[in-house]
Amino acid sequence: MPADKITHIASLTQLSCHPAECLSITTMENLAIQGPILTSNSGYTYTTALRRNSDLSVLPAKYIVQPAVYEDIPLIIACATSLSPPLEIAVKGGGAHSSTWNSSKGGVVIDLCKLNKVTLAPDNQSLTVQGGASWGDVYEVTGRANVDVVGSPLWFVGVGGYTLGGGHGPLSGEHGLAIDNLLSATVVLANGRIVRASRDEEPDLFWAIRGGGGQFGIAVEFTFKVHPSAGPFGSGIIAYPGSELPQVLRIITDWKRKQTSAERFTMTFSRPAPHFKPTVVILPTVLHDHDGTQTQKALAPFRKGAVKPILDKVELVPDMFTVSHAADATLQTLPKSLVIRGTLISDFSPELLLAVYDKWLAFTEANDDVRASAVLFDLTSPNKFAEVRSDETAHPHREPSYWMAVQGRSKTDASVESAREFATSIVSFVREKNAELSGRDLGWWVTLCQGDEKPEDVFGSNLPRLRKVKAKYDPKKVWKKGFGIEPLV
Template sequence: METLQIKGTILTPSLGDAYVAALKRNSYLSILRAASIVQPADVADITPVLAYAAAQTSPTQVAVKGGGAHSSTWASSDGGIVIDLFKLNKVALSEDKNSISVQGGALWEDVYKITSQAKVEVVGAPLWFVGVGGFTLGGGYGPLSGEHGLAIDNLLSATVVLADGRVVKTSATEEPDLFWAIRGGGGQFGIVVEFVFKVHPYAGPFTGGLLVYPIADKSDLRKVIDEWKKTQTSAERFTMHFSRPPPDFKPCVIIFPSTLHDVDGARARRSFAPFLELSAGRAQLPFRTVPDFHAVSHAADKALEHAPRRLVIRGTMFSDFYPELLGAVWDKWVDFTEGNPDVRASAVLWDLTVPDRIADIKPGETALKTRMPHYWIAIQGRSTTDESVDACREFTSDVVQFVRAKNAELSGQDLGWFLNMCQGDEKPEDVFGENLPRLRAVKATYDPGDVFNKGVSIEPLV
């Protein structure tokens, strides 16, 4: 491996600290010890690495790391090769400011620095440390999705390194089947080394707040959402967390409402009013207005700074905030976090972004399965000890299965699984639905040897 003639860096366990640093992921549970970590300096470095892996008597497993924020092991390999794209992180805004090109190893931090300086926007992740690649290939639900849809709905083209080493450009007119597949089909078809996104006008200033209060009656959960929906537009977003904040670690609801286009603060005052009324003086809601999305993406830094890093996340979609669904998840979360202090940092996040724009794209137009209006939930199992990791895994699995089944019962719609919050043991038909046969056909064309099989695996059509 070390004899490959590439411009980038090849790290092996013998290199000590540099190798260990390259293993780092957002979750300790995502780390596997690779035989080699390759950090390409340019796109041309990737082809010989793929050729080397394929030439071995038993083909070497290849994993691709973008941001490393996912809580699964998809960006890691036990004894294989990790292609770590972090050096391929260039971002370039077009002269007319209508599009932006982003290399596959960039974080959203890299993108927001450029868009904030130029006073333009792109549909991206809510957190700065999330990788552009994984976020986008799974769909890309972001804070601007209420106005502009998902990240994949704003993707204009991409450059992909295929399993055979060829580098192709894909768009609606070039390699259109591949373009269809990477918009919601994940990283199963090649290594996306560049994305070109549509750019939108400035959406700021942005006003956000935080409200923490204990829940005495589960009916309050639905009340706050009903009130929020009365004033919410595509310019407002709301996330609700079930969490036990220190120092008392009592079960609380934490509300994070935020607004776009809030020039004079009037929008925030109107949309935040329901939360102030519900709190009944139990907590205050501080307003904070920031000028750009770069600042918004750092809003959770302090809260995450001391969060346990033994993290497993699962998530799914749901049709509406049914009282039976909210109350049952609350009970499950309270019961799990009550008796074991090792796991009391575990949390549940509900996202309420107006979903209408998601449904602007018809089912089947992209590989993303679910296109009717819906919301998403993330179950975060966090443990301070190795001994409680299995309990966190069981908790997250139990809750998402419950949410999926209960939502199907209440709405009549089985929305399946949320790819970006899967762990890899999910059935592909539950993730991709009716799109799976076409995805298998595309896989057979672009990766017939199933080189890129990390994640929710799509078998090539025989």
């Protein structure tokens, strides 16, 4: 680490602004900070700052504060917690989560949008990313340098929330989860201290933020391990009529036996425009393909079987920046009222997937307002992240598994609750059915939770240690938004 960086971190760790020391602060508006403080009187700027990936995530904050430097944040925390009654604090990175975890009704949102710098180390071995950056910001830098890091398949997802939840991504088959590639993080604590967390510094905190969510402080900076470029990538879409799902699943069953860490896909049940017919969509990513040979070989079973695709558009793209923008056109046409829930599955069981398809088909056929709702199943090799023990990071899900998610989308307010109930019912069914078929109850993955799940079902045997870390770093529960963890007193 450069000397100037070490000096900067050392000075930050000494900074403290506990509410008891900040009695002169009376209102949020008079804070002496470098970033802007927005209220409803700020007009369009405030309205724009409220926006989220899902309209269902928007709540009217009393204040939206956009810190320009890390040292702004302790003052914001001190003011919010010293008021009577204290203001609820929410933290917004990318704003992609479909819950209201990054919003607050009547409280203060610490919006990290101005802290979005991405810096590649001179030796190309590590990458430092500020907490308000998106993965698109990261991929612009890595693409120019011809290197890669483990990140999200979608450019608009925030680096912070994605990483704190564990971080499954297109490169996880080769390099594990994002948290397995995290070298250190800079975190603003509830008492105003700004600390560096790593295996050697604040090791309990470093353990907790790797999969425990945003319950221990505001992660304003991450340093990741850098890998040689995994591109060019084979990327695109292969689609089949929904009625052909049984045949597609037979292809997948055989394909999995030969799958390598460089080959993965996401499968969706969806009704794409303009005809909105039920469709099984395969979205492949093939790594290290310089001439198209790898992609042709990997996808041959999906093209040469008894069932033929109705759409087959796969091409070579240069980098993760391009891969992460592949779904832009589709996403722009979908309803913005979105709720996402998900869980984990042990395998691509035809019995389970066919049952989910039937439930999705019936739901989307019954009401045109929710026909944009979709179900996703990700098939990335789990072998690499399964090499890590379940207690080595707060993320407990280290057995070989795959994630699935339900996107409940509604065109009208009247159908929002129906979409919510559908998402909840499907993931509950998947969890129970998977346990029945595999003999393993995989619980919930915090990234795909909504907050009403039981903590023991999310963190498993890691929950007692997480509660101890919560008591150490946030005993007064300043961080209440997100998946709550009770301090162990």
